[in-house]
Amino acid sequence: MRLFIREHIPLIGFTIIQLFLVLLVVWFDGYKQIGTALYAMFLGVFVLLGYLIYRYVTHRKLYERLSRPLASIHDGGITADTPLGHAVDTLLETQYGYYQQQLKTWERKQQDHLTFMNQWVHQMKTPLSVIELIIQDGEDIDLTSISEETDRLRQGLEMVLYMSRLETFAQDFHVDRVSLHAVVKDAIQDNKGFFIRSYVYPENLVPNELLVETDVKWLRFVIHQLLSNAIKYSAGSREKVTISAYAQDRSVILEVKDRGAGIPKQDLSRVFRAFYTGENGRVYRESTGMGLYLVKEVIDNLHHHISLESTVGVGTTVRIEFPHALS
16 A cells, blocks of 8 residues: 555646646636635545545555565466556566576586586596506506696696686687687697597698687687597597688688598487587597587687588588688
8 A cells, every 4th residue: 555655646746736726727817716616626636536546446466566575486476457467467477487597597507517527527537547556556657648647637627627617708708810720730739649649640721811800718729629529539540630721701611620430420410418428428438528518608609600510430520610700
């Protein structure tokens, strides 16, 4: 009731002032019948009271709902059988639906993050165990093996770091004109040891003059992940991993092509899902299902486009499209 009165105080005041102004006009026009004037005032106030009573009765549920706090998030229901009441109900239902959608999204992200952390911890135990075994052997310490395991630890730590940065992507990227050739060259250098140990050879065919607008740090991470996948699934083949780029209309296309195991056709539509490893995941035990997922998330946030083609036994080609690129 208090909310109703507070809302209609301007209307009451406006009506009284209006009636008073009408009476002044009639009075100065020469009509000075006090009884008639008071009767006219009474009729005006009576009509106003009738409207207020009707308004309160028809909107009582709405005002009651707005006057008391909700007992729970599910405490809703029809507020009033009026256009305003239905509009408020629709607004609350829409807001509740949006809240539920956001809640489910964050719950899924939290669950994915927890699953990833658990999986990552188990995977990082392996190189640590290998290093411990090498050290326990005493004099015959294989530095090459230790180097391999520390590389795996470094890559795992880097993936976790970028995974956490994705949550605050908007505050952690800076767009610049970037030389694709230079970024690819750096990524190849970072994976030099991995290439050598896996008997796979890099081939950088990206022209020097191609420039793209992107974040160099995130692009380097993306290329690093694509090269790691290409090497892992081509290990021992003594084949090349070819990185090339070319201009197409107003875009630049970057391709990373390997001649490795390839991806089964039934897995192609799901390779960018979190934790999805497919049939290759049963063969290559180090597969986490997070590499391509993170790549896709980064590419989407950078407003680029990524696609993938693969044939079992022939190899895989990943394409990244940079729109409105410079050359």
